Amino acid sequence: MGAGSIGCYLGGLLALAGWQVDFVGRTRVLQALREQGLALSGLGQASQRLPATALLDHLHEVPPSDLCPDLTLLCVKSGATAEAAAVLQASLPAGSLVLSMQNGVGNLALAQAAAPALDWRAGMVPFNVAELSPGHFHRGTGGDLRVQGRSEESALQALQEAWQGQGLRLQLVATSSAMQAVQWGKLLLNLNNPVNALSGQPLRAELLQLGYRRCFAALQEEALDLLAAAGISPAQMTPLPPRRLLQVLRLPSPLFRLVAARMLKIDAQARSSMADDLSLGRLTEIDALCGEVVRLAEKLGRNAPLNARMVALVKNWPKRQGRAYTQKELWSALQR
Numbered sequence: 001m002g003a004g005s006i007g008c009y010l011g012g013l014l015a016l017a018g019w020q021v022d023f024v025g026r027t028r029v030l031q032a033l034r035e036q037g038l039a040l041s042g043l044g045q046a047s048q049r050l051p052a053t054a055l056l057d058h059l060h061e062v063p064p065s066d067l068c069p070d071l072t073l074l075c076v077k078s079g080a081t082a083e084a085a086a087v088l089q090a091s092l093p094a095g096s097l098v099l100s101m102q103n104g105v106g107n108l109a110l111a112q113a114a115a116p117a118l119d120w121r122a123g124m125v126p127f128n129v130a131e132l133s134p135g136h137f138h139r140g141t142g143g144d145l146r147v148q149g150r151s152e153e154s155a156l157q158a159l160q161e162a163w164q165g166q167g168l169r170l171q172l173v174a175t176s177s178a179m180q181a182v183q184w185g186k187l188l189l190n191l192n193n194p195v196n197a198l199s200g201q202p203l204r205a206e207l208l209q210l211g212y213r214r215c216f217a218a219l220q221e222e223a224l225d226l227l228a229a230a231g232i233s234p235a236q237m238t239p240l241p242p243r244r245l246l247q248v249l250r251l252p253s254p255l256f257r258l259v260a261a262r263m264l265k266i267d268a269q270a271r272s273s274m275a276d277d278l279s280l281g282r283l284t285e286i287d288a289l290c291g292e293v294v295r296l297a298e299k300l301g302r303n304a305p306l307n308a309r310m311v312a313l314v315k316n317w318p319k320r321q322g323r324a325y326t327q328k329e330l331w332s333a334l335q336r
Helices: 005-016 027-036 052-058 078-091 107-114 154-165 176-190 192-199 203-207 210-230 242-249 253-259 273-280 290-299 305-315 327-335
Strands: 038-042 045-050 072-074 097-100 119-124 129-133 136-139 145-148 170-173
Touching: 005 038, 005 045, 005 072, 005 129, 005 136, 005 154, 005 273, 027 038, 027 052, 072 078, 078 097, 078 107, 097 107, 107 119, 119 176, 129 273, 145 154, 145 176, 154 170, 170 176, 176 192, 176 210, 192 203, 192 210, 192 273, 192 305, 192 327, 203 210, 210 242, 210 253, 210 290, 210 305, 210 327, 242 253, 290 305, 305 327
Parallel strands: 038 136, 072 097, 097 119, 145 170
Antiparallel strands: 038 045, 119 145, 129 136
16 A cells, blocks of 8 residues: 555565565556556666566555455555555455554554554564656665564564565564664654755765765754653664764764765665655655654654754755755755
8 A cells, every 4th residue: 555666665576476466556656567567676686577467457546445465565655644544444354454664653653543443563664765767666775674563473474484585574573662662763764864855866975975964963863862851762773873873974974984884885876765755746754754853842842943944944845946955055954
């Protein structure tokens, strides 16, 4: 549900593993799949393709009423969560397992409120997927998928095995509190998404420039201070603890290139999904990323001026008429 970049990539790998996968998405993406088929690539792996003929009976703009899937992956943007959850509840049998493979930390609660009859689980996708051309989805970074669940659950065990056969690892997280820590850990990394989008550059090129890293580190530090005040300990999602990562991001670029060699194992074509959204004039997930930090600050009776400013910059992007921010421009804009 939500056959965009992440949905097509995750679902496409399952189809290549022999699963029957139904893709529910927007007309633009579905039309490309009907005409071009589905191509998947990334991180040095050989490209794989599902021909259009294998997909035609499984492409839908709304879920068919007779579907009874073993599980559903919810991959819509955060702003569409409640609406998509309500559609799923009207389409799926009560108790159906749905995995929220979305950014942010609040989508599970939104989905549960909109569709309480379904079995909702939080998930986390660590990598970036870019749409290089119609029907071609490219993974540019690595990491293990996470889902809240137990190894004895047959559907999740089968999912692990299917993705493992396609080179993806899925870790099951036993408790909701541990999953929340994972989601906050991922959100901290996702605070680079708007920096990358506004830079107009591929992810690796952006990270190799100190000015952009400085913006990313400032957004992270503001969020970490608020998480500490709230008593929330984010999971460590990189080889470095979050506070140590701040120090590394602020190193001069020659040192950063050496110290962060593992972090820079990024495909040259990788970019944030927010960059795709801005280029296509779509709504972004900025409210589920920097906006979540702002809401946490409000709950604590505090402010998050840098993240609030980043929300405003992304929302005002159309006024820039496609003109990317230089390092100095972005840092100056955040400080206003």
